[in-house]
Amino acid sequence: MTPMATQKEIARRAGVSVSVVSAVLNGTTHTRMSDETRARIEAAIAEVGYVPNDAARALRRQQAGTIAVVVEKLENPAYKELFHGIYEAAEARGWAVVLGDTVWMRSGSHFLARLLGRGSIDAILLRHDGLIDEEALAHLRARPTPVVLLERQSDPQDPWVAVDDSAAARLATEHLIEFGHTDIAFVGGTAGQPSTARYEGYVAAMNDARLSPREHLFTGFGAESGVRGLTELRSGDVLPTAVVVANVMSAVGLLAAAADAGIDVPRRLSVVGIHDVEIADVVRPSLTTVRLPMRALGVRAVEELSALLSGAPMEPGVIADPPPQVIARSSTAPAPAELTSRSDEL
Amino acid sequence: MTPMATQKEIARRAGVSVSVVSAVLNGTTHTRMSDETRARIEAAIAEVGYVPNDAARALRRQQAGTIAVVVEKLENPAYKELFHGIYEAAEARGWAVVLGDTVWMRSGSHFLARLLGRGSIDAILLRHDGLIDEEALAHLRARPTPVVLLERQSDPQDPWVAVDDSAAARLATEHLIEFGHTDIAFVGGTAGQPSTARYEGYVAAMNDARLSPREHLFTGFGAESGVRGLTELRSGDVLPTAVVVANVMSAVGLLAAAADAGIDVPRRLSVVGIHDVEIADVVRPSLTTVRLPMRALGVRAVEELSALLSGAPMEPGVIADPPPQVIARSSTAPAPAELTSRSDEL
DNA sequence: CTGAAAGCGCTTACAG
DNA sequence: CTGAAAGCGCTTACAG
Structure with missing residues (x-):
């Protein structure tokens, strides 16, 4: 097993070009190829224990496939179901979920930098009870990264969903x-x-x-x-x-x-x-x-995010079903x- | 504010090359430049509201600047202090921290893929009480990504630290x-x-x-x-x-x-x-x-990770100070x- | 059916 | 003091 094998290495072993390797990995293009070629490539992939480089992929695809969920007081037991709902819905759409606490978002933190920067986080789900500092919030709003708020907003400049x-x-x-x-x-x-x-x-x-x-x-x-x-x-x-x-x-x-x-x-x-x-x-x-319905809130939030990313924002709103x-x-x-x-x- | 401004755009505005822009952003090379040039570049950076592309940076630097912390039962209140310790120590070293639950690590999940893949996560801190499936663990061990276990290991093939x-x-x-x-x-x-x-x-x-x-x-x-x-x-x-x-x-x-x-x-x-x-x-x-001492555990775990990444693994061990x-x-x-x-x- | 090439945005030797 | 160029690893038109 070669620790850091790339597609290039696989291509070399299989005697093909990286295009074809990428093709068997992703199945998007070059879909037609001889069974023999495909088998040789798959063997090489297994042989080197290939794992994709997510950074390269994110850079090229212009999306990271990861969403961040930031809440105030991670230890709040009410979030357990919320996280579960978010996770399930995100997985179904092919996203990985990473969690963080709003207290980590203080100005200048590396955590905040990762949220603000492009390339590693596609969108953010944010829940806070008013303890977050306005500066961090302003930073977030100034970025193109979509943010969905998990609470009711009177001034709906940010998309939101909430329980009732x-x-x-x-x-x-x-x-x-x-x-x-x-x-x-x-x-x-x-x-x-x-x-x-x-x-x-x-x-x-x-x-x-x-x-x-x-x-x-x-x-x-x-x-x-x-x-x-x-x-x-x-x-x-x-x-x-x-x-x-x-x-x-x-x-x-x-x-x-x-x-x-x-x-x-x-x-x-x-x-x-x-x-x-x-x-x-x-x-x-x-x-x-x-x-x-915290679990439903999580699911709806991911749907909202999904709509937002595809340019078709949904109506913000309160989850009516199931009722409290x-x-x-x-x-x-x-x-x-x-x-x-x-x-x-x- | 141009949403997606890159260094190239800044260079164009300031009439310099991207090398110099990167230099003022990172302060590593090209340290000597005229004050006038630097000022012009800084103005352009502010003007476009530049944020770095973390994926590009991670790809080029070959490190993401992010560590993952994965625990079983995120809602366990005992983790509150642990997370705090990890966060503080990681920030001090320039890392962002992302959290996840071990139940998300099931085979085939996008969350697991992100952990296994290179480029977006530099290292993993893992705490589990035996409920994690062996397959996921085997996957992790097969990758070059360093993993530090937050519990005692009788067979110390994986680095670990633990409370007593x-x-x-x-x-x-x-x-x-x-x-x-x-x-x-x-x-x-x-x-x-x-x-x-x-x-x-x-x-x-x-x-x-x-x-x-x-x-x-x-x-x-x-x-x-x-x-x-x-x-x-x-x-x-x-x-x-x-x-x-x-x-x-x-x-x-x-x-x-x-x-x-x-x-x-x-x-x-x-x-x-x-x-x-x-x-x-x-x-x-x-x-x-x-x-x-869960907070101290978090700090020690990050130190262990840090040592591991710099190729100088520390002795695994139990935290003696402060005592229970x-x-x-x-x-x-x-x-x-x-x-x-x-x-x-x- | 397969390959060569461009380019995502960045950093960093290297040349001048 | 500053620029041109290579290259990180990938995906995707494009050419053949």
């Missing part, structure tokens, strides 16, 4: 309302998509039920955010009987904080998290969540009777 | 022994690294304390594995008073199963998980863990007195 965050929060809220809750809070996220869309869904559900929505408590992401969320709720006049948490890890953090504070979930406080992930099923009490779905577990229950009637007490 | 899994499990076990436990089980993982190393550490600690180790319960990974682990433990004659779990998510799953079964953690059963991740602090009872460390939380407590003396009861 608003509907998800609406469902979560309605689930609580059906349980008789009237004082429901909304906690978590930052000012920006997708948190804002979720808050809007919550407000809509509250308004529909003629209930007063509370202010959006921007506590950020992660378990710590849930802990802070409960602290803020307890520092108010009245502790609500239920809370919608913008993010599943925050919801788990809020659950822990409630346990530590001796607040009984779900009897005194019901909790719903957005995004159904494994951990929701594993904490105690188990967490009621809203399942969002409440997964009821043990963290939600009917509102405590004594509180819904009088609405006081800590 | 054995010491971690030993510490976990000793922590329980200090609490007076004598009947301690070991649950989780598969037959293979790093689970085996952890089991060995457990056995060593038990032997040192003249206690009888139990059999390794191979239940796999993830929360489900912990649930199965508890089921198996309960189906035995005697439920141990403590358990070391090979994997932190499995430990959380075991905690949930214990709660559901009405087994009091930590008063009836103490639980320790390997790997300190955020979730350990957020479940209730919070989970005692052993913290492993027990993070005591609420899932471990002194052994129940009535059980350590009589050792029966369910």
